[in-house]
Amino acid sequence: METHLEDLFPPGTEEHELLLKVDLDRLPRHIAVIMDGNGRWAQQRGLPRVQGHNAGSAAVREIVEASARLGIGFLTLYAFSSENWKRPRYEVGRLWRLLREYLGKEDGLLVENDLRLKVIGRREGIPALVLKEIERVETLTRENRHMTLVVALNYSGRDEIIDAVRRIMAEGRISAAGLDEKAFAGHLSTAGIPDPDLLVRTSGEMRVSNFLLWQIAYTEIFVTPVLWPDFRRRHLLEAILEFQKRDRRFGDVRAAAKSPRGRT
Ligand code: FPP
Secondary structure: OOHHHOOOOOOOOHHHHHHHHOOHHHOOOEEEEEOOOHHHHHHHOOOOHHHHHHHHHHHHHHHHHHHHHHOOOEEEEEEEEHHHHHOOHHHHHHHHHHHHHHHHHHHHHHHHOOEEEEEEOOOOOOOHHHHHHHHHHHHHOOOOOOEEEEEEEEEOHHHHHHHHHHHHHHHOOOOOOOOOHHHHHOOOOOOOOOOOOEEEEOOOOOOOOOOOOOOOOOOEEEEOOOOHHHOOHHHHHHHHHHHHHOOOOOOOOOOOOOOOOOOO
């Protein structure tokens, strides 16, 4: 095993055993995660919901670092949906504060690990102080290449599709007949980012919840009952192992065929 992995997956641990089973040459290039179950995690412990988000934030740190170390190219985290505004004001305020604190504290981790931050979602509506922090960290990490950390904030897959249509119409450069998948995808907030190979959802819910609706057309979905604050490196490895067992055919009849857009 490559030595740079041994401090995060030390020999003799369950993580290490799982890592030995992972084919490091066939990792998903892009993993997207619906981090769910923070509220339930807190409830089970008789704690306020916001404590679940605090614990969820620690899980984010662990999974970001582990993904980068493994060599995942893109990690997308669904951190605040446009529907999350319906939650109690106090919880909404704490979520934004957590996100701001995360960016304030973890910028070093992003720089040290050569990670680039990209935020997707409608920026209008994001609290000004958080937006300032986002722009600072995006600029700071702009040239980093090892992994792109995409964080979906004030995000809705349907809004994203509508915004893409609006942009195409406003530009007026593409005719109705000239519009194809490539041109359309180039107007989404994920332009230039490959579609996710693997979508992980925690806490057992079998929904996609308005996340990356266009981009997950051929994505393998892995749902685990583990609540997000309990999601650890070993669960990430389990998801990757499950992904590596899947037969991705992209609508073809042959195993491991190329995707319609040439992806494997
Ligand atoms: C879903 O759990 C989780 C969220 C709405 C927020 C996700 C945010 C974090 C993990 C915090 C920090 C994020 C980053 C990127 C630093 P839920 O509250 O819907 O859980 P429930 O379904 O059990 O109520």
